[in-house]
Amino acid sequence: MVVLKLNSIIMKTIKYLLILFIGMICSCKEEVAKPLDSDKGAPANISGILVENLPGAAKITYRLPVDEKLLYVKAECMINGKLTEVKASAYTNEMLIEGFGKTGEQEVKIYAVSQSEKASEPLIVKVNPLTPPYENTFKSFDLRPTFGGANVSFENPGEANLVIEILAQNDAGEWKTAETYYTKKADGIFSARGFDPVKRKFAVYVRDRWNNYSDTLTKELVPIFEKELDKKKFQEIHLPTDQYSAFSWNMPYLWDGIIVNNTNIDKPGFHTSPNGEWPQWFTFSLGVKAKLSRFKFWQRGSWVAFTDRNIKKFEIWGSNNPAQDGSWDSWTKLMDGESVKPSGLPMGQQSPEDLALVGAGEEFVFPENIPDVKYIRIKVLQTWSGAKSFYVMQVGFWGAEL
Numbered sequence: 001m002v003v004l005k006l007n008s009i010i011m012k013t014i015k016y017l018l019i020l021f022i023g024m025i026c027s028c029k030e031e032v033a034k035p036l037d038s039d040k041g042a043p044a045n046i047s048g049i050l051v052e053n054l055p056g057a058a059k060i061t062y063r064l065p066v067d068e069k070l071l072y073v074k075a076e077c078m079i080n081g082k083l084t085e086v087k088a089s090a091y092t093n094e095m096l097i098e099g100f101g102k103t104g105e106q107e108v109k110i111y112a113v114s115q116s117e118k119a120s121e122p123l124i125v126k127v128n129p130l131t132p133p134y135e136n137t138f139k140s141f142d143l144r145p146t147f148g149g150a151n152v153s154f155e156n157p158g159e160a161n162l163v164i165e166i167l168a169q170n171d172a173g174e175w176k177t178a179e180t181y182y183t184k185k186a187d188g189i190f191s192a193r194g195f196d197p198v199k200r201k202f203a204v205y206v207r208d209r210w211n212n213y214s215d216t217l218t219k220e221l222v223p224i225f226e227k228e229l230d231k232k233k234f235q236e237i238h239l240p241t242d243q244y245s246a247f248s249w250n251m252p253y254l255w256d257g258i259i260v261n262n263t264n265i266d267k268p269g270f271h272t273s274p275n276g277e278w279p280q281w282f283t284f285s286l287g288v289k290a291k292l293s294r295f296k297f298w299q300r301g302s303w304v305a306f307t308d309r310n311i312k313k314f315e316i317w318g319s320n321n322p323a324q325d326g327s328w329d330s331w332t333k334l335m336d337g338e339s340v341k342p343s344g345l346p347m348g349q350q351s352p353e354d355l356a357l358v359g360a361g362e363e364f365v366f367p368e369n370i371p372d373v374k375y376i377r378i379k380v381l382q383t384w385s386g387a388k389s390f391y392v393m394q395v396g397f398w399g400a401e402l
Contacts (some may be wrong), residue, residue, distance in 0.1 A: 002165035010210065021067075033184045042118040043067040046110060049125055055158055056132030058096040058108070060125065066094055069114040077108045080195070080210050100129040101212035132153045133160035134206050138214035142386070143204050145221040147293040147399070149178070150202040151191040151368050159184050161209050166192040167216075169201040178202070189368040197225040226293050229397045233287025240326030241271040246389070251282060254395045259298055259361075269300065269393035271309070276388050281379040288401045289320065289374040292334065296361040298394040299339070306384055307347040309391045313338050313382040316366075318373030331377055334370045339384070348382060361396065372402055 044065035052059040056158045064070065075086045088095040100106060106129065109122040133156065140155035156162060161184050168178040178192035192202070197259075203218040234255040239245070245251060249271030260267045272280055299310040317331040339362055343351035350358075376397075380390050 022157065040069055040114070042070040042120045043112045043114050043160050045112045045120040045123050046073055047381065049110075049123075051127050053124065053128050053130055053131045053134070056100050056134075056160075057096060057102070058106075058127035059094060059096050060108070060110070060127075061094040062110075063115045064090065065112060067112075069118075070112055071115045071117075074111045074113055074119070075108050075125075076111075077106060080212055097127070099208070099210035099212070101132055101208075101210065103129060103131055132208065132212060133158045133223075134162055134208040134214055137162060137206050138217070141204055141206075141217050143202060143217055143219050143221070145224050146191050146271065146368060147226040149191055149193040149195045149223050149226045150219075150221050152181075152204050153187075153189045153369065154183075154206075155187045157186055159186050162206050163208075164190070164204065164206045166190075167203040168192065169203075183349075191368060193223075195223045197223050224291070224397055226400060229288065229290055229399065229401065231256075231257060231396070233285075235285040235287060237283040237285055237322070239283050239322060239324065241281070241337065242326060243276060243282050244273050245266055246273045249391060251284060254284075254392065255398050256394075257358075259394055260301075261389055266300075266302075267393075269391050271391040272389045274387070274389045277308055278388070279379050279381050280376055280390065281373065283322065283377045285375050286373075286397060289372055290364045290397070290398055290401050291372045292318075292370065292399040294398040295335070295337075295364045295366065296396040296398075297362050297392055298361045299358055300391055300393055301355065301358040303348070305350050305354060306341045308383070308385050309387045309389055310384050311339060311380055311382075311390050311392055312384045315379040315381065316378040317379065318371065319375045319377070320371075320373055322375050322377075332371055332373075334373070335364060335366055337364045361394070366399075375385075 007306060040159065044063040044067050046064060048063035050061045070090045072090055073088045075095055075097060077084055077097060080101050086095050086097050097108065106127050108125045108127055110125055111122055113119045137154050137156050138343065142153045143150060150166060152164065154164065164181045165177055166179040167175045169175055181190045199220055199222050201218060201220050203216050203353040205214050205216040207213045236251045249268045251270045253268045254270050258267055280341060299305065304310065314337045316334045318334045319331045321330055323330040342353040342357055345351060383390050
């Protein structure tokens with residue numbers, strides 16, 4: 001009897017607790033689903049509006065209402081033919097509206113929105129965005145011929161996210177994209193290559209991330225023919241402060257046309273004194289004035305590839321009238337260069353890819369906007385081993401003789 005009574009009490013207790021638990025769940029569900037301000041209406045709108053007009057944008061600052069119902073502030077306007085919505089939380093008093101594709105007065109509607117998504121009556125604000133960045137960039141375009149194609153220089157002072165496209169007309173008269181360039185740089189130059197040196201129409205335009213498109217600049221251009229400059233015209237020049245040769249490895253070996261790499265057979269290159277200090281430089285003439293496109297140098301191969309006195313970091317400078325005192329006032333830097341080992345292996349270890357590069361020569365492309373030059377000065381900043389002298393086996397320059 002005692003056991004039966006005890007079981008009955010336990011069952012009643014469990015039943016009571018179950019009913020209580022279910023009631024709590026139902027109560028919670030109803031409370032969560034109910035909007036916090038369901039019966040309180042829309043919040044008051046903002047006030048004290050100030051507008052700062054910017055390139056392709058407008059910054060709006062304001063005073064927030066003292067209203068506990070406010071969740072966020074919303075602005076609506078037409079940008080590029082589409083209704084655009086910008087939101088700002090109740091914890092800030094400003095918003096930035098971007099993407100206007102033109103100047104002139106634009107209408108913005110501003111709403112205060114409650115926690116239950118009830119919006120106030122719209123407040124109409126007039127903004128006058130300045131010239132958008134893509135339009136200013138288009139005005140800066142310079143489209144001109146380059147080696148094997150066309151290049152474009154541009155300015156983008158606001159560092160806006162832009163897409164610039166170069167088009168080329170094919171033999172059927174159809175326009176095809178030749179190069180697409182994504183940039184946020186303040187200025188730059190880029191090229192579309194792969195075209196024969198015959199007259200062809202090229203075009204360029206720019207668009208922004210809101211798909212606002214500029215006009216199109218079109219020009220008929222003849223791509224520049226590129227060739228390797230004749231090494232027989234190169235001439236050794238000695239200026240004060242230049243490095244001189246050592247061990248009978250003289251400068252003219254740099255353009256003798258003999259390339260011997262990755263074997264035990266060696267031939268002289270240009271070698272400087274082992275007691276030098278960094279940096280070190282040497283000078284020579286190309287024999288002609290040229291617009292340069294590419295440069296190659298061949299290092300000493302076999303077991304010393306990417307080690308010992310092979311050049312690692314360097315600069316190339318150009319001039320048309322070198323100062324005879326050996327100073328740098330008459331020189332213009334054309335490029336910075338660094339030898340890079342494909343495998344990344346420690347010094348003294350070479351992969352097949354490393355040796356293949358040594359045999360082919362390491363190539364460097366000159367920037368588009370360098371001046372035409374006749375004289376070259378190579379300044380060596382560092383060797384692979386850090387030795388106080390350097391050697392190099394062969395050099396080659398490509399471009400157009402003028």
